[in-house]
Amino acid sequence: MTGGSSVRRLGTVELLTDGDVVLLRQVGREAGGLLGLDGQDQVRLATALSEVGREVAGTAGGLAVLEVDGAPGAPELVVHVLGRPARGGRGDVTGVTAAQRLVDRVDVTSDADGSRTVVLRKALPDARAVSPARLDEVRASLSRPRAADALGELRVQNTELVRALEALAAREQDLVRANEELEETNRGVMAMYTQLSDELEETNSGVVALYAELDERGRQLAAANDAKTRFLRSVSHELRAPVNSILGLTSLLAEGALDEDQRIQVGYLDSSARALLGMVNELLDLARAESGRQHVHRVRVDLAALLGDLQGTVRPLLRPGVALHVDVPTGVELHTDPDLLGRVLRNLLTNAVKFTDAGAVDVAVTVPEDGVVVVTVRDTGIGIPAEHLETVFEEFFQVPNRLQPSAKGTGLGLPYARRVAEALGGSLQVASVVGEGSTFTLTLERTTAPALGRVLVVDDDDAARAVVRGLLAPSAAQVVEARDGAEALDVIAAGAVDAVLMDVRMPGVDGVAALHTLRADARWSTLPVVLMSTLDEPPVAGVPFVAKTALDADGLADVLSRATGTAGATEVAP
Template sequence: MTGFEVCDILGALTDAVLVADGTGQIVAVNPAAERLLGWPDGELVGRPLGDVVPLDAAAARPEALGRLLRGRARRRDGTEAEVELTLSTARADDGAELTVAVLREPELGPRPEVGRYLRATVRAAARLGAGLRPEEVLQAAAESLVADFDAVLARGWLYEPGSATLMLWADAAPAPTSGGESPAPIDPAAYLEKIGEVARSRQPFVRNGLEGEPLIDQGWVTREGIAAAAVFPLVSGDELRGVLALFRRRPLSEEAIEALQALAAIVTVTLGGVRPPVDGSEAEAQRRRLQTVLEVMPVGVLVVEGPEGRLMLANPAAEQIVGGPIAAASIEEFAERFTLSHLDGRSALPDERPLLRALRRGEYVRDRMRYHHPDGAEIILEMATTPLPDRAGAVATFRDITPQVRMETDRAERAAQLKALLDHLPVGVAYLDEQGVCRACNGAANRLLGRHRQELIGAPIEELLGASTELREAVARCLHDREAQDVEAIPWPPSVSNDGEPARYLDWRLVPLAAEPNRPRGALTLILDVTERTRARLALQRAKEAAEQASRNKTQFLSAVSHDLRTPVNALSLQAELLACLVAEQDNPSGELTMLVADLQQAAANLIELLNDLLDLARFDSGQIEHHPSDFALETWLSQTLAPLEVMAHAKGLQFSWRVDQPGRVVRADRIKLGRVLTNLAGNAVKFTERGAVEVTAGAGPDGALVLAVRDTGPGIPADQLERIFDEFAQLRNPERDRTKGTGLGLAICRRLVESVGGRLMVASRPGAGSTFTAILPPDHLPDVALPAPATCDGSTRPDTAPGAAILLVEDDPHSRRSLARLLQHAGFAVEPAPDGPSALEALERGRPALVLLDLMMPGMDGAEVLRRIRAHPSRHDVPVVVLSGDVIGERSRELIALNVNGMIAKPVDFDELLGVVNRYLAASQAAG
């Protein structure tokens, strides 16, 4: 090859070239490959190509030959480098098949620092000419380190094999100038241990930041401001030639380190060469091998020589790429035949062409340009040019990257489409890196967070999330624990609007990104506007709280009204009872007086029934009805409940009967409320039936349910009125029934009582044929809190009393207190009345009663406080206490049970019931005492 050797051309190529034989062993490399992969000169030869080049299954297929591939090459130190790879095959002169791999770092645009250090290396190589003594080689290298690599101290040692010692032969430092870099004191003791270690290990030492390096004096590093050091062993084959070292006050860039490695290799070659001398035949064989490599390289190679840039070499790949033969011509003629333009469409001026820039300016150029193919097509070329050392010439390599550019363009278009799609999503999307810094976001995120994209990108988590501790903790858990996090209805931003509510409520979903190679790490954040939903939920919650408060207010009102209504009615009922007792004691009372007393008692009973109905209806509306179940014998309960009604029926001349289908059956239910249902149904039957009979039956349903049925022979109910028979205040129009009108509440309350335990109340009737009311109740209704059943009397007549027993009566209403005290005294008890709580406690101090009858709602100290003090007293804590009140529902009942109350009787008080309770507790007390 005229004017140039193939090894010169391959050595000047910026692309890494590796050649492997048929067994896959590397047989030749150029210096660019050694620099890229970090292997000392000659050590790559003999290694498997697959150890350093990514030859995966895709790259090994035949269709991969000649195509541009991407992968990761393995360096000597174990790290990996992103490379673009092109493979081709060729045959040597002896017929052996060769594989040629061309590698290039996928970086775009010129790298000025690489060019600077490349030119520095060329200048150093020029100074290391033939005929120099070893010490002169080292001195020239040291001076180059100072002049071209900004060393403040450079030194070189030669190894003496005989004495196995290092001898200092080179020393260089910058000359002191005003304002320039001052040399560092030599001070050999500061670093000689590190020089010796590098010589022994034969491994280079290159480091930015020498803090903590044990073999270099830290005091010297601090005093002189040493920021970087590079120490290279000069090894040729297995023989140590010497050591070259430099120290700088600025860090070393990657480009500087690569150039220093190249310079160290040049010094090593100059000192002895990396290969032993070869005879002419071997040199010719090597030249032909490299010639073959150049010809089969899939990368186009052009070589120009001389000041005019005479085209001296174009390999087959170059002619294939440009679409025709390239005859020897000047570079200007070549430019006229093969036109180039910039990527933006502008024509490339002569001085802008990469090859001319390398030839005439000595620049290292790497660029992309458009080439207009002779067949009319337009392709994209990636070009790299460099001047040849020691000659007036330059080398250019280029390849067709049109498919790659199209792929990149498609990728950019898809990225733009994806960005447009993300920007139009109603959901905010943001990417947070591993430190929680926002690196990307869509338009919805900007809108929802109320900030411009420029304010969000690069914002740390503290600034991005503001005062939301909950959000910051969720982000920290997502990034640290790599678990998805959901944070709901976060007020945003921290400031509130005029109406006291945040401008928005946002749901946040944080998803950790997979920790895979070449994939972003951090968290993907999804932000959803839930303002309307959250405000509706909060409004519903506020409405619920308001309704609950209204219910509590209604309960308090009901309690107060219940007490205020029952108190005067209680006094009226007790006075009527007392009047009846007084009249009965007369020897010959007048008939008119007896009738008036009976009418008064009946009116009081009607008033009590109406009051109970109204209050029960109010309790149902406020949800205050509670059930207190207990176990009782069904037959005994029927006998006691129906006894008064049986007397009423016989007085009207009606037949009255009742039966139990299962004698001896025990049921579990609220006997008081169940009694109200049965009394109301049977009472209506007696009230509205003028002739005939009333029959009550108690049986069992197919599932064990309790079935109560009341049949009568009364006037019946028209079919058009059956639908509203259970409505509140419903009064049926029937001449036969109009004789005895009611309030229209009884059946409505019965239905609610039955349905409140999961039962059903039904009616069957025909006009003139009577009616049948049927209540079906579940076999076992278990309440949330089992309350003791209110006390009842076990008979329809007054029980025997215990004369002389002391009873403390605590009642604030004077009318009720006087009437009840007279009745109890008339029954034979010793009664001490007390108008309030303090008076009751004083009476207890004077003596212990057999029983305390205690009003619950009193001014000042109420009945619950009196009971609490009684139970807390050491000597009277076990006195029986029965509460009298019109308010023994809900929380008040639970409070009394917690205070160990013995019994509760609702006002208005039924005196017969009261006597039964008093006698029962007195009998129990006497039995225990």
């Protein structure tokens, strides 16, 4: 039975009587103790050996061989029990089954003659237990003569049982204490959970109330802002009429017979009225920008030409000794609104000229990367304190200026310029050093001209035209409008139109009638026309059509692009 070089035999026990099974139990406990097993493992090993020995040896006798497998890192006590089992059984739980629960491993082999070999393995805790010296001590101890003392073994088993019961009772007490502590912890957790739930509910209620208050404040602020915008727009319109009247009267007075003092006074009156009209116009522009009604009509803009025109209008405002330099690369074009962009640049230039007594005003245009154009307006004027760099973009704010008390304004120019810059898809920033000057930086997206050119939108519904105008903004260079077919024909006759998007149902000359007129005229017979209607079916076969119920920017751009490429291929019968 001895296998490889790492296996060493410790001793044998013949199993002929029940007393020998008791002896095997004693030997197994003693061997386990000598090899380093603790008390509980010694009891488990002894019990497993007695159960297997009683079952395997039976009435025919058997043999138990104790060995040590000293494999490096995993030493084991190995016991081979050989014999012929007794006939009959002990129920479902056999000795081998019991042993499998008590040791690390149990292997069973059976021979043809009915004999059986059961191998029990129990891992040893310390490799030092299988040293040659220790194994010699174990062999010597196991080989000493001994008698099977059933009564003594019973006492030992009773002692072990008492210890096991005491350990079980101690564990039960520990479990009771742990359960009590767990119950106490659970009560604390539940109390904390309840408290946190109450606090969370209270917090949620407060958050809901805060959101409701913020919503109400937001509505109030929006209403106040709308009221302010309406007020500015209304006041601006109302003031224009009397101011224009004053200008007209001063013009008449200037043409009359006036002495020198009267002429000077009329001049003051005229300049004051013009200054007032400029303020009124700024108020109206600001109100329009704030209300979101700033219509952007994008066309191709040559930035050099635009700045060249502005240069001519600003140069007369320069103080003696102040130079104006404009550096614009050739070929820089934008697809934007020239009027709005011109207002922003004019505002920045006049502002720089107003606060510069000496030095220069420099305008530079750069294209740092694709899709972006940067316009910088730099002056050598009085500068802006750091704490006012953002407040200069607030309405009616004016930087305190002791050096140039005469250089005053309305405080509306820069707020208007920033809002218009944002409406054009750009931004306006400022950097400044007091006493050295200021630099305003206007950044614009360098969008290319859309694929569609000048598109005429024909519809009698103002709201519908506004929707279509917004949908066409990304794809059309310019959108012009007409309220019916007759007005559309007039617009087409007055100027170039690249495509027409026309409603079918309109009072007077409807879309179909206008289409027949266009096709019958050689000048416009190939003009691309797309019909639109609330109907789902095209009213005219072969003519591009889009349903109003399914309008979107991409769809409109696609149908107009296709119409532009195939215009004139289909004739409409008169």
